[in-house]
Amino acid sequence: AQSVAQPEDQVNVAEGNPLTVKCTYSVSGNPYLFWYVQYPNRGLQFLLKYITGDNLVKGSYGFEAEFNKSQTSFHLKKTTALVRDSALYFCAVRVSGSARQLTFGSGTQLTVLP
Amino acid sequence: EAQVTQNPRYLITVTGKKLTVTCSQNMNHEYMSWYRQDPGLGLRQIYYSMNVEVTDKGDVPEGYKVSRKEKRNFPLILESPSPNQTSLYFCASSLRWLENNSPLHFGNGTRLTVT
Numbered sequence: 001a002q003s004v005a006q007p008e009d010q011v012n013v014a015e016g017n018p019l020t021v022k023c024t025y026s027v028s029g030n031p032y033l034f035w036y037v038q039y040p041n042r043g044l045q046f047l048l049k050y051i052t053g054d055n056l057v058k059g060s061y062g063f064e065a066e067f068n069k070s071q072t073s074f075h076l077k078k079t080t081a082l083v084r085d086s087a088l089y090f091c092a093v094r095v096s097g098s099a100r101q102l103t104f105g106s107g108t109q110l111t112v113l114p
Numbered sequence: 115e116a117q118v119t120q121n122p123r124y125l126i127t128v129t130g131k132k133l134t135v136t137c138s139q140n141m142n143h144e145y146m147s148w149y150r151q152d153p154g155l156g157l158r159q160i161y162y163s164m165n166v167e168v169t170d171k172g173d174v175p176e177g178y179k180v181s182r183k184e185k186r187n188f189p190l191i192l193e194s195p196s197p198n199q200t201s202l203y204f205c206a207s208s209l210r211w212l213e214n215n216s217p218l219h220f221g222n223g224t225r226l227t228v229t
């Protein structure tokens with residue numbers, strides 16, 4: 001079985017400060033990891049993915065994520081938070097070499113305070 | 115513009131009245147999928163399709179049907195809706211899912227209420 005945990009339902013951060021949205025995963029095999037963002041009344045949008053290679057992955061809008069195999073984590077980060085980053089963020093995982101579909105976490109609501 | 119189009123955006127219906135939510139993509143994507151989003155549960159997959167005439171169950175297929183007669187369309191059918199199917203539904207597509215992990219492109223969602 002594969003699963004994803006986002007331990008924080010809500011993250012609040014002041015504009016200009018760094019932000020972190022946490023994600024841990026559980027799979028049997030090598031993971032493919034993804035971050036998606038959802039703005040109000042919209043579908044999810046792809047931010048970034050880790051497939052293989054460099055553990056630090058850079059994505060859209062200045063976001064990056066670090067794959068940590070020993071801690072089975074894939075936390076999303078940004079050095080300078082903006083009010084427009086306020087949205088719902090989803091982490092997702094699937095296993096390499098498997099037809100098993102993508103499993104999403106429960107989501108983390110990020111609010112950047114002006 | 116490349117997009118996934120779902121219709122309708124909002125739907126209120128009564129228990130047992132058959133309904134169809136349409137999904138169309140204009141990107142020539144092989145893979146299409148339906149998800150439902152519920153608070154605290156994230157997105158759960160209902161059905162997916164790897165290509166035309168190929169469909170398979172996701173994690174929560176009960177009470178739903180799909181068809182993939184053409185590459186661009188992937189309708190979701192609720193033959194006899196029940197209140198526990200009240201949810202926000204998303205259609206998504208991807209170029210070649212298994213081969214290169216291309217990202218999912220999502221529609222804007224359909225909010226369904228079953229009374």
